[in-house]
Amino acid sequence: MSVLVQYLITGVSRGFLFALLATGFVIIFRVTKVVNFAQGSFAVLGGFIAYSLLGAGVPQGAAEVLAVLASAAIGLVFGAVTILGKMSPTASLVTTIGLALFSEAAAMLIWGTTPLTYNGLSGHDIRVAGIFVQPQYLLLIGVSLVSLIILWLVLDRTYVGKAMTACASNPYAARLSGINVKRMGLLSFAIGGALGGIGGVLIMPLFPITYDGDVNLAILGFAAAIVGWLRSPGLALAGGLIFGVAEELVAGYWSEANETAVALVLMILILLWQAHRRQRVEKLV
Amino acid sequence: MLAVDGLVVRYGAAVALDGVSLEVGRGEMVALIGANGAGKTTLLNTLSGILAPSTGTIRCAGRLAHVPEGRELFPDLCVDDNLRLGAWKADSHDPSQVYDLFPKLRDLSRRKAGYLSGGEQQMVAIGRALMAKPDLLAIDELSQGLAPIVVQEIGRYLVQLNARTGLSVLLVEQNARLAFGLCPRAYVLETGSIAAHGPSARLWDEPAVQSAYLGGHVTT
Numbered sequence: 473m474s475v476l477v478q479y480l481i482t483g484v485s486r487g488f489l490f491a492l493l494a495t496g497f498v499i500i501f502r503v504t505k506v507v508n509f510a511q512g513s514f515a516v517l518g519g520f521i522a523y524s525l526l527g528a529g530v531p532q533g534a535a536e537v538l539a540v541l542a543s544a545a546i547g548l549v550f551g552a553v554t555i556l557g558k559m560s561p562t563a564s565l566v567t568t569i570g571l572a573l574f575s576e577a578a579a580m581l582i583w584g585t586t587p588l589t590y591n592g593l594s595g596h597d598i599r600v601a602g603i604f605v606q607p608q609y610l611l612l613i614g615v616s617l618v619s620l621i622i623l624w625l626v627l628d629r630t631y632v633g634k635a636m637t638a639c640a641s642n643p644y645a646a647r648l649s650g651i652n653v654k655r656m657g658l659l660s661f662a663i664g665g666a667l668g669g670i671g672g673v674l675i676m677p678l679f680p681i682t683y684d685g686d687v688n689l690a691i692l693g694f695a696a697a698i699v700g701w702l703r704s705p706g707l708a709l710a711g712g713l714i715f716g717v718a719e720e721l722v723a724g725y726w727s728e729a730n731e732t733a734v735a736l737v738l739m740i741l742i743l744l745w746q747a748h749r750r751q752r753v754e755k756l757v
Numbered sequence: 758m759l760a761v762d763g764l765v766v767r768y769g770a771a772v773a774l775d776g777v778s779l780e781v782g783r784g785e786m787v788a789l790i791g792a793n794g795a796g797k798t799t800l801l802n803t804l805s806g807i808l809a810p811s812t813g814t815i816r817c818a819g820r821l822a823h824v825p826e827g828r829e830l831f832p833d834l835c836v837d838d839n840l841r842l843g844a845w846k847a848d849s850h851d852p853s854q855v856y857d858l859f860p861k862l863r864d865l866s867r868r869k870a871g872y873l874s875g876g877e878q879q880m881v882a883i884g885r886a887l888m889a890k891p892d893l894l895a896i897d898e899l900s901q902g903l904a905p906i907v908v909q910e911i912g913r914y915l916v917q918l919n920a921r922t923g924l925s926v927l928l929v930e931q932n933a934r935l936a937f938g939l940c941p942r943a944y945v946l947e948t949g950s951i952a953a954h955g956p957s958a959r960l961w962d963e964p965a966v967q968s969a970y971l972g973g974h975v976t977t
Contacts, residue, residue: 634838635845638831645829648805648822650846650889 474603479724480717481600485609485678487716488616489515492671493693494708495620496664501702502640503653503660504555506564511693512686513550513575514668518543519676520583520683526590540669546575547665551658572686579683592677612674619670620709623663627705636660688732692719695739701746714738758783758893758925759804759821764813766796766803773799775949776813781893783818784923786916788936788957790970791946797929798826800946801897819892826897828882832871836862839870839881843888855884858914876907883911887918893925900932908932912939933970937961945970 493511500508522539526532550571554564592608599605627633639646639656646653671689672681696715700707715735723731759781766774774796781787791797802808804815805823822843831839840852840862856863859880865873870881879899886894896915900908916939918924930936937943937957944954945966953963960966 631841631850634834635842637834638838638842641831641833642829644807645825645831646842647807648825648829649843649885651842 474601475724477601477603478605479720481603481605481609483717483720484713485612485716486675486720487713488613489671489675489689489712490692490696490715491620491709491712492616492667493689494696494699494712495623495705496667497693497697498700498702498705498708499623499636499667500551500657500660500664501697503636504551504564504657505561506554506568506657507561507694507702508550508554508568508661508664509565509690509694510550510568510572510575510686511664511668512688512690513572514543514547514665515672515675515689516579516681516683516686517546517575517672518669519672519681520579520588522673523583523588523590523676536673539673540666543669543672544662544666547661547663547668548658550665551661554661555654555657572690576684576686583683585683587680587682589676589680592674606678608674608677612678615670615674619667620705623667624705632659692732692735695735698739699742699746711742758785758818759927760814760816761800761804762814762816764800764803764815765811766799766808767811773949774803774810777946777949777951779944779951779954781925781927783892784919784925785942786919786926786928786940788933788940788943789927789929789946790931790933790936790943790966791929792931792970794948795946796949797946798897801825801895801927801929804895817893820889821893821895822886822889822891824882824886824894824896824899826901828875828878830870830878830881830885833869835867835869836873836881837866840884840888843885844890847888847890849890850888852884852888855887858887858918859884875903876911879903879907879911880914883915891924893927895927895929897929899928899930900935908935915939931970933966 493515496511496514497508500506518539521542522535525535525538530538550568553571554567559567593611595607597604597606598610627636635646635651636656636659638651639653643653692715696711697708699711715738718738719731719735722734762778764774764777765772777800779789789797799808801823803810804821831842837852840855841850844850861877862880862884865877870878873881883896899911912935915926919926928936928940937960941957942955943957943960945952945960953960953966
């Protein structure tokens with residue numbers, strides 16, 4: 473029982489990491505129609521920047537916040553490269569893959585190939601449901617949840633958030649209303665960058681990251697985002713949690729080598745089920 | 758208010774507008790009629806800066822707001838948000854003036870725009886454009902897909918608004934009867950150029966307009 477609880481807590485915290493990345497996919501796709509496969513790079517670069525800042529003696533909290541801001545800035549630059557030209561969404565998708573490869577190479581040159589980690593939140597392990605949990609897990613879950621809630625409130629309640637929704641819903645009409653759709657696209661990339669950075673900064677103390685860790689993160693983030701057809705932040709969160717917990721249960725009860733494979737099979741099953749459901753709905757209409 | 762001179766717009770090799778000139782005076786309501794594919798929507802998209810002209814000039818002495826063909830609302834957002842977003846570049850985001858003009862919308866303000874009837878959607882589309890505090894309102898296909906009685910109602914609102922505030926209106930329509938009824942002056946657009954223009958009453962009697970838009974001569 474306590475082993476199961478341990479797996480669940482680890483799974484949920486990894487799930488929130490995937491949910492942060494998935495939400496980045498969703499926000500960027502909704503506004504720009506670009507599937508940003510550089511989403512994992514934001515997490516890796518964010519984590520690595522925090523590592524370097526800590527090494528330079530910057531206090532923990534400040535280093536982490538600065539790293540998240542740096543990730544947002546990287547997101548902005550990636551967005552500028554991807555959407556400011558006149559590329560089709562498909563060409564932009566390939567561009568994001570190129571940017572991901574580029575940032576892997578840059579990360580390898582700067583930080584090398586060994587997995588990096590740093591100490592997370594200090595303090596005694598906290599007792600949850602009969603087992604002891606590192607406080608960093610709870611920090612990851614708490615900060616992710618709060619970030620996602622704040623993001624949702626900004627999108628749903630603020631004027632700028634509604635303008636972003638308007639760009640997603642009808643870019644032509646948004647332009648006619650005087651909204652700069654490209655600028656909103658850049659904003660979405662910056663938000664995606666910040667979300668990735670938050671995930672990277674918080675996960676690194678728990679799971680060391682290598683320069684090429686972005687691929688796995690992008691794939692699982694994408695898998696979670698596709699649960700809501702890249703459109704629904706709520707379903708992206710649900711998808712993230714499903715994949716995080718599934719991965720951890722597979723790793724725990726079966727074999728760590730199979731965890732990603734099983735998560736991806738799960739993604740394919742969800743896609744098939746959704747396609748089937750969609751067909752049924754279309755028949756009704 | 759608006760002076761368009763020798764406007765040419767191309768889509769690749771195809772010429773959509775071939776030297777269009779027209780004018781809308783301050784406080785004037787002007788109709789532009791034309792069949793499908795005549796270039797009406799291209800003209801409006803060029804006026805609002807979505808398309809770039811190859812040659813020709815557009816001079817607009819004030820702010821232009823464009824009510825697009827097919828309404829083009831934000832279907833997932835409520836009526837109130839649709840209206841407020843129209844004021845993205847204006848100083849005030851308060852839609853109460855639009856609600857005064859279309860009292861029906863006040864009761865629907867929390868309803869998602871996608872769930873409204875066609876007439877209500879057209880009111881939201883016009884209201885959203887008005888939120889930009891325009892001096893000239895360019896409306897594309899006001900009557901499209903609407904029941905005649907609803908079109909009449911919205912047309913009355915427009916005439917009222919024009920009389921009260923001096924807002925200039927460029928009404929782009931396929932329905933010549935409606936357009937001539939609302940606007941004292943009109944242009945006829947045919948395959949990218951102006952085929953006729955003048956007071957609506959005189960265009961009404963032009964044989965070309967009669968046969969193309971009014972279904973033949975009306976004998977009295």
